[in-house]
Amino acid sequence: MALSLQTITITTTGYEQMSVTMPAEHVYPFIIHRSIDEYLQKKDGERTRYSNKHIISHLFTGALIGVFPTYKNALLVALKLKNKNIFLMPTVDLVTSHPDMPDVGALVSDLKKKFGCD
Numbered sequence: 001m002a003l004s005l006q007t008i009t010i011t012t013t014g015y016e017q018m019s020v021t022m023p024a025e026h027v028y029p030f031i032i033h034r035s036i037d038e039y040l041q042k043k044d045g046e047r048t049r050y051s052n053k054h055i056i057s058h059l060f061t062g063a064l065i066g067v068f069p070t071y072k073n074a075l076l077v078a079l080k081l082k083n084k085n086i087f088l089m090p091t092v093d094l095v096t097s098h099p100d101m102p103d104v105g106a107l108v109s110d111l112k113k114k115f116g117c118d
Helices: 036-043 071-081 092-096 101-115
Strands: 004-011 017-027 030-033 054-058 064-068
Touching (some): 017 036, 054 071, 064 071, 064 101, 071 101
Antiparallel strands (some): 004 017, 054 064
16 A cells, blocks of 8 residues: 555644644554655645655554654554554543553554664
């Protein structure tokens, strides 16, 4: 599969919700998309192309899961995490207070080290 132009809602580094139309793919309960900084640079005419970086964000909260050097790596991580019940929680508070948080947090960290950007 490839990313297609979609309108998605993500959470910025300042914890603001932002709706953008950019290349993305839903891998429930995640969204694989391009870098928001690169999207904004393209919008402002400072950039003409996206890099190879792909981002995984949580569909419900818009929170960033990780940055990956290729689509293949991002998809692999999303597929490894998608069946974890913690990611069905609709808010950041529910995700962070979920009893599986320590184990899933460690798994996410390991996957980011193995497949993510430096």
